[in-house]
Amino acid sequence: MASITQNPDTKKWEFVFDYxxxxxxxxxxxxxxxxxxEANDKLVVLQKEVQDGEFVPINRDxxxxxxxxxxxxxxxxxxEKTSYYNNVLYLKNHIMPRIGNIKMQELxxxxxxNFVNDMHKCGYARNTIDRVCTLIKLALDKAVTxxxxxxxxxxxxxxxxxxxxxxxxxxxxxxxxFLEFTKEKRYFCVYALALLTGMRQGEIxxxxxxxxxxxxxxxxxxxxxxxxxxTLKSGAKTVAGxxxxxxxxxxxxxxxxxxxxxxxxxxxxxDFVDEDLVIYNLKNGGVVFPANLTATYIKNVKASxxxxxxxxxxxxxxxxxxxxxxxxxxxxxxxxxxxxxxxTLDVYSHVLPSMQQEVxxxxxxxxxx
Numbered sequence: 001m002a003s004i005t006q007n008p009d010t011k012k013w014e015f016v017f018d019y020x021x022x023x024x025x026x027x028x029x030x031x032x033x034x035x036x037x038e039a040n041d042k043l044v045v046l047q048k049e050v051q052d053g054e055f056v057p058i059n060r061d062x063x064x065x066x067x068x069x070x071x072x073x074x075x076x077x078x079x080e081k082t083s084y085y086n087n088v089l090y091l092k093n094h095i096m097p098r099i100g101n102i103k104m105q106e107l108x109x110x111x112x113x114n115f116v117n118d119m120h121k122c123g124y125a126r127n128t129i130d131r132v133c134t135l136i137k138l139a140l141d142k143a144v145t146x147x148x149x150x151x152x153x154x155x156x157x158x159x160x161x162x163x164x165x166x167x168x169x170x171x172x173x174x175x176x177x178f179l180e181f182t183k184e185k186r187y188f189c190v191y192a193l194a195l196l197t198g199m200r201q202g203e204i205x206x207x208x209x210x211x212x213x214x215x216x217x218x219x220x221x222x223x224x225x226x227x228x229x230x231t232l233k234s235g236a237k238t239v240a241g242x243x244x245x246x247x248x249x250x251x252x253x254x255x256x257x258x259x260x261x262x263x264x265x266x267x268x269x270x271d272f273v274d275e276d277l278v279i280y281n282l283k284n285g286g287v288v289f290p291a292n293l294t295a296t297y298i299k300n301v302k303a304s305x306x307x308x309x310x311x312x313x314x315x316x317x318x319x320x321x322x323x324x325x326x327x328x329x330x331x332x333x334x335x336x337x338x339x340x341x342x343x344t345l346d347v348y349s350h351v352l353p354s355m356q357q358e359v360x361x362x363x364x365x366x367x368x369x
Contacts, residue, residue, distance in 0.1 A: 002047070004039050007031070013039040019050045028057075056105075059148045063107065063136075064100030066148065067091055070139045082226040082233075087135055094119065094132045104140075104149050109156045112136075120160045130159055167348070168309045169317040172324075181304040187296055189258040190279055191314065196251045198318035198336050200224070201311055205288055206232055208276040209262075212255060217247045221337065229289040232275065243337050316348075323348055 002017035014031040028046055033039035049055040071091065076084055091100075099107075099115050119129045133154060140152040170178065175195050182188045193204045197219060205225040212219055221243050224233050235242055247255075258278070266272050266285060273286040281288050297311050309317070315336070322332050333344040 002043060004036060004043065006036070015039050015043045017043065017047060019047075019055075026057075028055075054150070056147050056150050059103075059105055061104055061148065062101050063104050063139075064091070064096050066104055066143055067095065067100075067136070067139045070142055074142060075138070081231055082228065085226070085228045085230075086131075090132045090135050094124075095136065104143055107140075107149070107153050109153045112153045112157050116157045116159060125165075126160050126162055133157060133159065167316045167320070168307075168313055169320045170306065170309060170313075172321050174306055175317055175321065178301070178304055178306055182300055185300055187279075187293060187300070189254060190293065191297075191300075192251055192254045194311070194314035195318055196248055197245045198315045199245070200315060200337075201290060201293070202226065205229075205277075205279050205290060205293070207278045209259065209278055210276055212278070214252060214256065217249070217252055219245045219247060221245065225287055225290065227290060229287060229291070232287065243334060245335055319344070319348055 002015060004013060004015045006013050010032075012031060013033040013036050014029065015033075016027060016029040018025055018027050020026070028050070030039070030042060030046070033042065046055060068091065071084070071087060075087060079087070098118060099111065102111065116129060116133060119132065120126075136154045137152060140149065140154055143149050144152055179188070179192060179195065182191055185191075190204055193199055193207070194201075199207070199219075199221065202224040203221050206223040207219070207221075208223060211222060222235065224235070225231070226233055255278070262278070262280065265280070265282070266274075269285055271284050273284045275286060277285070277287065279288050279293075280286065294311055298308070301308050319332055319336060322335075323329065329344055330341050333341045336344065338344045338347075
């Protein structure tokens with residue numbers, strides 16, 4: 001049953017019609033049309049949507065409100081703790097300040113595209129923009145399923161072109177200079193592990209003494225600390241990440257000296273938390289919060305006078321030094337825990353051109369005309 005009437009006060013046209021959804025009687029009302037024909041045309045469209053099962057009732061929820069609900073009730077069940085932690089940060093730092101207060105049904109392709117453009121203008125990396133947009137896409141897909149919106153406009157955006165950024169690494173001289181400068185610093189052992197094994201930060205902070213075989217000079221990577229510092233997670237970032245890494249003798253010496261300090265600390269601590277961690281906090285021997293390590297690292301780099309590179313770039317420095325020494329890329333790939341050699345070649349392709357002349361020179365030695 002449908003009716004079209006004119007409001008005697010506003011002189012605008014409006015309509016109302018009933019429909020049934022799962023046996024429940026519901027009503028659709030729309031107001032503010034300039035003519036009876038305009039109201040009738042919209043009535044016909046909505047009635048067809050109801051008939052085809054495509055009707056979406058008016059909903060005033062904002063994108064931020066829905067994404068918060070989605071994260072806390074759905075996303076949390078389908079992803080790892082670290083991913084969830086990052087997702088919450090994306091909502092807080094990127095989505096809420098820009099489009100969090102926009103009603104979902106007011107989202108449009110241009111609003112979504114402007115969101116992407118704004119992040120790009122602010123200098124965010126393409127990968128960061130991609131991750132944030134992917135999060136919104138997943139949430140809005142669920143909103144479509146719930147019939148909060150008709151379509152997911154975030155899936156229509158164009159992302160910035162991928163630009164391969166040049167890795168910032170130290171030379172072997174600079175790496176030596178940093179290790180020499182930090183010999184007596186709190187996290188000297190951490191820096192030595194990063195530069196001499198290429199381990200990731202989470203892998204270093206999750207490393208246990210039982211994972212180190214001093215006799216065979218190998219480290220087994222079998223546990224990582226999550227980015228939020230709350231969970232020691234069994235395994236590594238990838239299947240290939242669970243690996244053994246051979247140690248140079250100088251790292252063996254550094255770790256043995258560090259272990260003496262660990263034993264002394266464990267004996268003196270009143271409320272020692274026995275996690276068997278190589279890198280431990282000075283309060284109770286528990287985990288070191290990643291952000292605290294990063295903050296200290298930044299200060300140490302600045303004090304050393306060296307050019308700033310990220311902590312993760314210590315891993316890149318390790319790999320670059322090995323490539324420049326002509327170490328087999330397959331061996332380096334296994335050492336880093338890459339799933340394929342191709343990943344290693346792609347990441348460190350900036351080093352390879354400089355080695356081309358060496359190859360040409362060797363060919364002159366091999367072939368003589």
